[in-house]
Amino acid sequence: MNHFAPSRPGNEPDARDSGRWQELLDSLDVAELTDTFVKRVASIAGYDSSPLPTSEIERTGRMAFSAMLQGLRAGGLPDFVPVANDVGISRARAGIPITSLMTAIRLDYNVLWEALTSASSPRDAELLVRHTWIVLRTVDEYAAQTQGAYMAERERMLREESSALQGRIANLFQDPRSTDTDQLDAIAAELRIPQRAPLLVIGAAGDDIPALRVFISETERSGRTVYTHYLGDVLIAFTRRFDLYGPQVTDVGRNLLKLRVGIVNADTGLSALRAAANTARALTRTIISEDHAALTWDRGWARLAKLGLQESGNGLLTDVDDALVTCGDAERVRLEECVRSYMKTGSIGESANELFCHRNTVSNRLHRFAKLTGLDPTIPEQSARLVVGWA
Helix, strand or coil: CCCCCCCCCCCCCCHHHHHHHHHHHHHHHHHHHHHHHHHHHHCCCCCCCCCCCHHHHHHHHHHHHHHHHHHHHCCCCCCHHHHHHHHHHHHHHCCHHHHHHHHHHHHHHHHHHHHHHCCCCCHHHHHHHHHHHHHHHHHHHHHHHHHHHHHHHHHHHHHHHHHHHHHHHHHHHCHHHHHHHHHHHHHHHCCCCCCCCCEEEEEHHHHHHHHHHHHHHHHHHHCCEEEEECCCCCCEEEEECCCCCCCCCCHHHHHHHHCEEEEEEECCCCHHHHHHHHHHHHHHCCCCCCCCCEHHHHHHHHHHHHHHHHHHHCCCCHHHHHHHCCCCCHHHHHHHHHHHHHHHCCCHHHHHHHHHCHHHHHHHHHHHHHHHCCCCCCHHHHHHHHHHCCC
């Protein structure tokens, strides 16, 4: 709260001052005070290009000076001054910065004090000194009430804006008509994102949501806007796409990949957001306790396929598991390790280097695995079942 008034001085006015003080106040003309104020306030940043018409500034100016003169006569303002509420709300709605508003209220004090000193005579000097704190306190009380009304209205405006924006975002996820071009154009304008700008869509669930919220806060401090929406128990965040890999990657991208989240690209922009969000949610639900990094589509597609097949009651690798039971535990570990390495590298030579063994050893193990299970890891159509089953 912006207080102008100093603590009350010891040389306060006494009963002998009352008559002359009232005479000085009676000599002040509200219309003249308002006219002076209106001429000067136009030079204050925020008011120089304000959408408020001059007639509105004049109206509230007259009411403000009338209220403050009454306060000066009574030794202070009441707890609620209607014009302070009026000014606070109207300036907030007009988009006038709070600093500009408070500068304008300081101008009220200057105009009042100049008028008082102009109306006084040299013999009134001590009287003015004794009443200085009353003038300051009265303007300060008016400023405090105006500032309070302004801040309350700004908060209300932000809630309204946030609520309306969240409603439009919700339409993107829930209303099939939101994919219509006209609807997307309107929403894109509201979000300040080109309709077809590629998006990055992120999902987090449960205990991983707080970390995503911290990431969102840090990302927005860097100047990037992130929007959020809940799909059931999964928090979905989306923003314009940025690099996650390669030479252009920033700290933002590196930090995102460290989170336990699902990440999907919406390459065609807002029209693809709903489908990408559903995929991000699905990826999020496949994250397991052993995961310590983000699950992208490239890393997670096999898990999604496995989940879908499991939900349909399909035992993907039941026959493979049964076949591997026939060999000892040590051999099974070596065979699975070899097959996993080969499916990752696609090269016998690279797998041999990774496993610190000879190329012939890798070939023999792949052949042994195929003979036992009936699935040849070197044949893509057969190895696909292993990729999904072991995801």
